[in-house]
Amino acid sequence: MTSTNARVTHRSGFQPRSASICVRHGACADLFAISCTMALLFVMLIASGCDDTSFEPLQVSDIVINAPLPGTRMSAGYLTLTNNSDESLRISTFDSPQFKSIELHETITAGGVSRMRPVPELDVPPHSSVQLAPGGKHLMLMGPVAPLDVVTLNIYSGNGLLVSISTEAVAY
Ligand SMILES: [Cu+2]
16 A cells, blocks of 8 residues: 555544554554555654644744833733734734733824824734734733733634743833
């Protein structure tokens, strides 16, 4: 048999969770009929094919969560969102156990005056990135309710939780 047969088995509904389950599957039994070198290559092929759980549709990088200035209860957060999937991702909500609420804002400067306005949703096109950075879109973190040595940030689309990240808040 060939690796092609194994792939067809997987597509027809068998959802391996790990490489070890994968190589134990009946369709892989003929593995031992081929040479040692080929067997090793084959196992590596299957193992990589079974490793789908590591795929993150939404990747978060360049994370900066500022701690509120002393005497204030509000701060800003910045990050880069990368959509690794083939479909546009619509980010609708952010929350954190360490903050009462989190809003997505945009800073707009007109006539030398900067102000912020809420942004209800954020679209990240397929295979591209959107940056939340000072002077533009940012997270407004309001009402800290717990120590900020570890801040967990959950990012949701309308369908549910997309990704959860943890970082340390930085003091100004
Ligand atoms: Cu703001």
